[in-house]
Amino acid sequence: MLSPVNVSLDSLNLITLAPMLIPIVGALFILVIDLFKGGLDKSLYVVLSLLFLFLDFVALIDSSEIFSQNGVTMGVFDVMLIDGLAIIAEFIIVGASMLFIPLALTHKRFHEFSYPEFFALFLFMIAGFQFMVATDNLILIFVGLETASLALYTLIAMHNRDTSFEAAVKYFTMGALAAGFYSFGSMVFYALTGSVEIHNIAMVLAGNGYADIGFVLVGVVFMLASFGFKLSIVPFHTWTPDVYEGSSAAMAGYMSIVPKIAAFVVAMRLFEFLIHSGVVWLEVVLYIFVVVTMTASNIWALVQSDVKRMLAYSSISHAGFVMAAILIGTTQSNSALFLYWILFSFTNLGSFSMLWISRQKELPGYQKTDHSFEKFSGMIKTSPMAALVIALFMLSLAGLPPFALFWGKIYMISSAVTSGYTVLALIMALNSAIAGYYYIKLIVYMFMKEPVLENDGNVYVANATLALKSIIGVAIIGTIFAFVALNPLLEFVTTFVKNSGY
């Protein structure tokens, strides 16, 4: 007869679950409200989501205090893992979501925001991403990943244009493929080591001295392909520009930040122990991926005729740039990854929001796509403030000092320099120069060309409401004054990464 299960509630450490439970409760709450009274205005849901995200943020501050006192904490049958990586990543996820959700308060009626399901799904997605980063159990990662991805596919499809269905289906197909690869990879690792926990896998593999290196490589290949899709690493990136183009600009900006940071954290947990234990093959492959992703997507971005597609390729390039941190794998590079991503989220959300507020319902004749370069011609004459703001975000993306992304960039290149990747550092620097061209291209259109005749400047702020303007204001302040907050930020990130053993 089995002995009765005897678990004390204390050992479960339920506090580790709190940050994930809050958005889930919030999502259910929104659904319940809809049950009782339908047809409520979107502003209610936006503010409710914002409040729950705020609570989530506070819970994160709590768990970060627990972490700084007790170090790495496990909970809920040792499935949950609260370490520095998880906490910083969750901060980024929740913070970026708080910046994103007010973008729903537009003038024009974009009907996806009128459904409470949109906000419920949004909160479920955040919980999914939080689960994904706060565990080293391959199964829970998978569950988190799928929860988040399925919600995200729906959110994209709700935009309700032909291209958005195309985008959602494309994203879904690619996502399903990636999920398949992921489960195959996990299966191989489980078969090799009898465990689904990354630290156990690392221990067992190190214990037998990588005896079955062939099988390890098979597992790694599947995992690489899976994360290649999620992080849009070239050659797995093909879905990205189409999906970004199909979804609303705000959603595209969100997708370029939050899902990727979650995937980066998992990739960091999984690949770094492999690189450090001398799986040379992986190092070479990652090196090639990083360089090709940065360079190729930069070159594609040069020839785009639509600003949103250009920004899509530029996000791929930034992801490749940051991927270098996982290749380098030192404390400095991992801190640089988080620092870069925090700064990137301000700038990139800002630039996508600027596209979002200039979104028209119908396209005039001179404009082939929603955000073609011609639309922005001569913007300095018709709408100078908006032009200056876009220029600011472009310069920051190009890595021009003293704007936000520059600091991420130097810290990242410095981490390459420190670990002896001199050539990589040079490639990263030169890629920033290539990227300079397409960001400047938009500035050239805005500042140096004549405006199109029938364009009176109202299109650029067609969608602007107070909520959107304040989000953009936050992004502007974050972009310009990043250097003020940089030192505490850097110390915070470095301490957390270091104390988690990365």
Place this chain on the structure above:
Amino acid sequence: MLDHILSILIFFPALAGVFGFMIQKNSMRAYGVSVAAIEFGLSLLLWFVFDNNVSGMQFMEHLPLIPSFGINYILGVDGISLFIIILAAFFTMIGIASLTDTKNEKNMIITLLFLQMTMIGVFVALDGIVFYVFWELSLVPMLYIIGAWGGPMRIYASIKFFLYTFTGSLVMLVGMLFMAYFFYQATGVWSFAILDWYRLILPESFQLWLFAAFFLGFAIKVPMFPFHTWLPYAHGQAPTIGSVILAAILLKMGTYAFIRFSLPLFPDASAFFMIPIAIIAIIMIIYTAMVAYAQEDVKQVVAYSSVSHMGVIILGTFALNVEGISGSIFLMIAHGVVSGALFFLVGVIYDRRHTKMMDQFGGLAHVMPRYATIFGLMLMASVGMPLTINFVGEFLSLLGFYQQSHILTLLAGVAIIVGAIYMLAAYKKMFFGEITKDENRDLKDINKRELLALIPLSIITVWLGVYPMPILGPIDNSVKSVVQLMHNKSTTELAKSRIPNILITKTLAKEVH
């Protein structure tokens, strides 16, 4: 106030630029001139309170920015940078004052004020990253000035200007990160402070690589052959004010950075690369002089002659001794004054005729006597006639290099004479002979607004040509300490022999007396 005078110098124009958005259109020029005049006054105040006998940094400011990564806001001024700062303030002032009527005058003046912030910032920054911030930031206003107010090919020219410089600077940035890392390895602390880096003695092999990385960034800015191709486009398309600031101040950033970074940080590498760089400099002098001779556009002549003279500055810098470096710094000022004035003068005729082709002119001396006189004076200064400002700098630079290599100096000297040929030929084509075009018969001579810029420049040209001591003294003082530092730091035999030890020379001189 004097404790923070450098910060005030940097941020006063930027703040004024931000407030400038509130100024009504028609009052903008007066506002711009007043701001620039206050700034110039402040820079003169800096000169007044500057202690000529101190060779090191003065008015240092120190504010931690990102201490955990060794980035601090450090400013300071010495004899090397002092006069370039004054020159930058001066040129912004007369530039705005003599600005011809342009569209969007307000945007132009605000842009110029921001540009002034970045220019001053570059010359007072004593932290690698702060230097880099201003260095890169200076590209943006210039990009806008060329791209928005330039000629028909302005967009191509402005993007070329931006991308060239941006690429070079990024390689330099990697070099800076390496420097900081080596400093960290040696001391256990991150630091980007230039004065900290000065204390670091690197092995020669490291120096060579780092020198190359920094060299790429600086050489594109100067611009040195073969990286000079962006400059003729930029000058050709830029509006007058853009060319003036570009030639007078922005190019000096490159040569200044050689003296501030390359020489004291990498003395062995500097000695190692002395001859190759001298050869590039001489190619620059001769080749661009010949190209200038072939030009039909007077602005291109001035542009190429400006590159040609930058070659002399480089030659003087890499003489690695006190005469050469002092001469090259003096020549930076001189070149700023003279080529700035020449670009102003080209702008004067362009405003009247809307062409810069020399065959459209001829006999201008008859209709525009005052214009012809000032042009003649500046031209004489440009070819290095004694008693003009350029002569002092060129003479000292060549004298310095003569101690290193006789033959190369001889070549450079000959090349300067070639310079006289194309300048005089251009002058002849424009000003002498009969008036062949009817449009030229009733051209107006220089007006008051233009004189406002040109008279002070003419006075400086002659005054400092006759009596250069007021600015040569402080320059010399600071250069001596740099050369001494380089000598002490150098490790190879070659460098020890090429970089003189000033202490010994001094004592020897005393014994002789």
